[in-house]
Amino acid sequence: MNPVQHFSRNARGRDLAVGDVHGVFSKLRAALDSIKFDPSVDRLFGVGDLVDRGPESDQVLDWLAQPWFHSVRGNHEQMAIDFARGELPADLYVRNGGGWNVGNPQHVRAELADAFDSLPIAIEVETGNGLVGIVHADCPLQRWHDVHHALIGHNGESLQQCMLWSRDRFDQENREEVEGVRAVIVGHTPLIRYSSLGNTFYIDTGAWIARENRPFTILDLETLQPVHQPSRGLWP
Ligand SMILES: [Mn+2]
Numbered sequence: 001m002n003p004v005q006h007f008s009r010n011a012r013g014r015d016l017a018v019g020d021v022h023g024v025f026s027k028l029r030a031a032l033d034s035i036k037f038d039p040s041v042d043r044l045f046g047v048g049d050l051v052d053r054g055p056e057s058d059q060v061l062d063w064l065a066q067p068w069f070h071s072v073r074g075n076h077e078q079m080a081i082d083f084a085r086g087e088l089p090a091d092l093y094v095r096n097g098g099g100w101n102v103g104n105p106q107h108v109r110a111e112l113a114d115a116f117d118s119l120p121i122a123i124e125v126e127t128g129n130g131l132v133g134i135v136h137a138d139c140p141l142q143r144w145h146d147v148h149h150a151l152i153g154h155n156g157e158s159l160q161q162c163m164l165w166s167r168d169r170f171d172q173e174n175r176e177e178v179e180g181v182r183a184v185i186v187g188h189t190p191l192i193r194y195s196s197l198g199n200t201f202y203i204d205t206g207a208w209i210a211r212e213n214r215p216f217t218i219l220d221l222e223t224l225q226p227v228h229q230p231s232r233g234l235w236p
Contacts, residue, residue: 003151003160005070005120013041015125015221017134020047020074020187022097022208023054025063031207031216035228039068045123045221047187047203048074048136048164052097054208058104064115072123074136074188075164077116084113121160122147127222130182137188138166138200144181169197183224194219194226205229 007015016037021028037044048071050064051057063069080101082088090102101109123134124144133144140162141147150159168174170189175198178184183199190206194217201224207216218228 001118001120002148003121003156004148005123007043007070007123007125009126009128010041010043013038013043014227015043015045015127016227017045017047017185017203017219017221019204019206019217020049020190020208021051021054022049022076023051023057023060023100024208025054025056025059027207028216031218031228035218039066042068044069044218045125045134045185046071047134047185048072048119049076049187049204050074051080051101052076054210057100061112061115064119070123071119072134072136073116073119073121073164077119078164080109081113081116084109121151121163124181125221127182129222129224131180132221132224133178133181133184135163135184135186137164137186138162138169139178139184139186140166140168141178142176143179144184169200170202173197183221185219185221194229 018028050060050071079088079093079096079098083093083098094102101112125132133139141150150156167189177198183201185201185203187204189202190204191202194205195202203217203219205217206212206214216228217226220227
């Protein structure tokens with residue numbers, strides 16, 4: 001499987017990206033309705049972590065079956081894969097929100113693992129303003145065009161681990177640009193506001209955190225402006 005999935009420019013509609021969903025698909029549906037998402041021409045790209053924590057994780061296969069919805073793999077999808085392979089203890093998985101899947105019959109766990117295993121580690125989308133990359137947590141490489149070779153090379157495993165899990169850029173406030181790409185869109189690190197460091201854009205605004213009731217951030221990949229985001233008045 002190609003770890004990088006490439007999309008040509010969408011000349012007919014909008015290309016949008018949404019932050020971590022974590023099993024709150026009804027809320028995502030409502031957000032899409034509010035921005036008049038048109039599935040016949042628009043495309044929606046997920047930054048991964050579609051499942052765990054929220055109550056509707058079992059809808060994930062229906063969403064992934066939609067021709068207008070595409071997602072990279074997040075660390076939570078990787079945990080479902082590892083669990084199905086016997087490489088992640090059930091108690092640790094449950095502590096990370098995987099209880100809904102631990103309770104699934106074996107064939108459903110296998111079906112989910114297969115679907116998640118087919119998700120790319122990185123997506124790149126051509127837009128009218130240049131190429132945009134999408135990974136779950138971070139792109140630690142200086143040049144976007146090295147991603148494909150590096151992922152299939154001998155250090156591919158550790159690069160994949162970093163792309164699914166790393167918070168180093170955020171923790172270090174690293175503003176270095178990733179070259180060869182207009183922007184890299186990531187989730188994984190829930191922030192109160194949509195933010196950026198260099199050309200890395202953080203769009204997980206924690207819509208899945210039940211007690212906080214924050215909206216999804218949905219970003220237009222051509223303008224890099226949010227078309228749906230936490231209201232300014234709510235957050236000081
Ligand atoms: Mn994550």
